[in-house]
Amino acid sequence: MNRWDYNGKQVALVDVNNFYVSCERAFNPTIRKKAVCVVSNNDGCVIARSAEVKAMGIKMGTPLFQIRGLLASRGVEVRSSNYTLYHDMSERFIDCLEQFCPSVEQYSIDESFLHFEGFGSGLDAHCQRLIAAVRQCTSLPCCAGIAPTRTLAKAANHFAKTLGVPGGVLQITDEYHRQQILQQLPVTEVWGVGSRLSKRLACLGITTAWDLSASHIPTMRKAFGVVMERTVRELQGIPSVDLAPMDKPKDEIMSGRTFGSKVSSYTGLMASLANHVTLACEKLRAQNGATGRVTISIQPTRQGDYSSPSVSAYSEVRPATDDPQTILAVVRQCLGEIYREGKTYRRASVMLSSIETANKTQSDLFGLATEDRSGINHCLEAINQRFGRGAVTFAATKLSKDWEMKREYLSPSYTTNVKDLPIAKIS
């Protein structure tokens, strides 16, 4: 038995190639052979690229306005991000994975860790069948990396994708193989090592994943902390990272967005914040929570190349509540504290924290019951669910339109809106 045989436990990282682009292509055959990129909210910057676009040297996060000309001259199809479509496709993807593995741990919208035990040498073939099934059921292309730890599985997946391995699966099977893989992987590509850490690592002569894996753990812990120690162990093949389960109730809930165009009026900011209160409260109620602390922040427009720091204000809410109207009143008061007339702003957000479970919130002193609006809140939610988000909103959200998103290149919601169902023509 070699050291890779952890009671036969293996983890596979399966992720969809260029997820957002692949979703756009799934329902639009005319762009399957074309270069495609997807841009962020407000059509701000590039957040997904097809292989052709990557080959043009266009980097992740490039502002759209800088490359409009280039994209047009190369015939690149641009799409605004369509999260309704992507979330629905993500659910279909995960449904498919669950047919092949009893223990699926969703990590992000397009990635999941699959835990297998006792598969032996048949795991590679099993994952190849899984990938073929995903392709058939959803038309999404994906790859898998298999190893004893999540960090190594990530590394294997990286090469499964970039080397175009047949079948789309790469498994690290022994010590020699691990060394080969890690020696070819720049340390920047290691899961958990970002740009800052990799710069500091370079000063110590650590430039590949293999260098990092061979580093002295106590030294690394002292210099970089426990997160780095765990990364090193994972690279060595010792499972050391645990993920918080996705269905765990959130400790804090945030809703924020950059405006479609600059906002300078109090009512404009309030309109945006009221919208975020509604969205945040939907999430809060979905996890049966109540918030005890509301924080708002507004960010002034950038000065030249530098982004201005955001300004924030918070207030405790006692007793904790899930009522948007109560929260809205708090938000209004906070905005009054930090709003400066004459300044222009680019972004606003609302954060709910100190979240408790709604049915065991402390009642306030003397048991003064706050007005019970749960009936009306459920009613509003039901209307919005049936007729679409925004069918009923607080008056404040309608006072100004400046904050609304710019989405010039939006594709239809093929899978979630009857009006947008694709039409098949038989000729």
Place this chain on the structure above:
DNA sequence: TCTGGGGTCCTAGGACCC
């Protein structure tokens, strides 16, 4: 009132992820 050390709890901020 001063002296001190150690523990806990909270918050802000950094780094990272996709």
Place this chain on the structure above:
DNA sequence: TCTGGGGTCCTAGGACCC
């Protein structure tokens, strides 16, 4: 002129307590 959003985990430092 135009540069995303939502989250996690960890650490340091301050306040408070005994």
